Amino acid sequence: MAEGSDAERCPLELKTGQGLVGPSLRSSAGGVCSNAAGMFTLYGFGRVTSKVVGITRDLRVLWALEELGVPYRVHGVDHPSGELRTEAFHELNPFCQVPVLDDDGFVLTESGAILLYLAEKTGRLIPADLPGRAQVTRWSFAALTSLEPPLGQILMIDLLGAADPTGAQRRPELVKHAERVLGALEDWLGGRPYLAGEVFTVADILMVTVLREVRNAGVLEGFPRVSAYRERCEERPAWLRTLDAYEQRLAAPSGSAR
Numbered sequence: 001m002a003e004g005s006d007a008e009r010c011p012l013e014l015k016t017g018q019g020l021v022g023p024s025l026r027s028s029a030g031g032v033c034s035n036a037a038g039m040f041t042l043y044g045f046g047r048v049t050s051k052v053v054g055i056t057r058d059l060r061v062l063w064a065l066e067e068l069g070v071p072y073r074v075h076g077v078d079h080p081s082g083e084l085r086t087e088a089f090h091e092l093n094p095f096c097q098v099p100v101l102d103d104d105g106f107v108l109t110e111s112g113a114i115l116l117y118l119a120e121k122t123g124r125l126i127p128a129d130l131p132g133r134a135q136v137t138r139w140s141f142a143a144l145t146s147l148e149p150p151l152g153q154i155l156m157i158d159l160l161g162a163a164d165p166t167g168a169q170r171r172p173e174l175v176k177h178a179e180r181v182l183g184a185l186e187d188w189l190g191g192r193p194y195l196a197g198e199v200f201t202v203a204d205i206l207m208v209t210v211l212r213e214v215r216n217a218g219v220l221e222g223f224p225r226v227s228a229y230r231e232r233c234e235e236r237p238a239w240l241r242t243l244d245a246y247e248q249r250l251a252a253p254s255g256s257a258r
């Protein structure tokens, strides 16, 4: 449900470069940063190095927005040209990172906080009762603080290769740690289709996008329930729409973000 562009009032200067994905920062699916009333603006990648396509954290918010079916625009950030380091972007996010959500002038960063905000604001992708909401908060934190640290480090080691001289040495210990937390997740998913029970929530978006960080690392193979859970979530039409729009925005080959 991403809307078209009216980039004229955009405060961020967008530039182009070479050897990167994302040719048009002002395409219909990106390069937009002015807010119409009642419309979210998501700052996500418009150009990024191809090796991180499919695992960038803007995907979490894009997926949630698609699930919710709310109107939104995407400002496609030109990472390689240094847009994240501009004064204008620093004002949006002190950490100079994506994703950033602008809800009619209310600016929020941190993918977990953004997803919980969207769920609370719309009353969707989260149960209505307090214990149910607490389960969503619990599993959102679990994804970001128990699973993501070891999985993210494995991802970085695999991406950096020889550029990280101690990576190969650190990896086995990280895999052991990852297997411990994945084992706990495997147990939790016994008898429940989603983290908070019968219903898909924003905690599942966070967890699945964290699991995707090691989708090609050979770490998930020993965890059939985790793998089936990931597949179940990734079959959702909103995720497939998210990936299609993302690949188009980045001009990445079709299917490359899967």
Ligand SMILES: N[C@@H](CCC(=O)N[C@@H](CS)C(=O)NCC(=O)O)C(=O)O
Pocket: 055, 056, 057, 058, 084, 096, 097, 098, 099, 109, 110, 111, 112
């Ligand atoms: N804790 C933040 C992390 C955000 C983050 O690491 N963003 C990355 C992309 S996945 C980024 O913007 N990297 C570019 C940079 O740091 O220069 C969140 O969950 O939103």
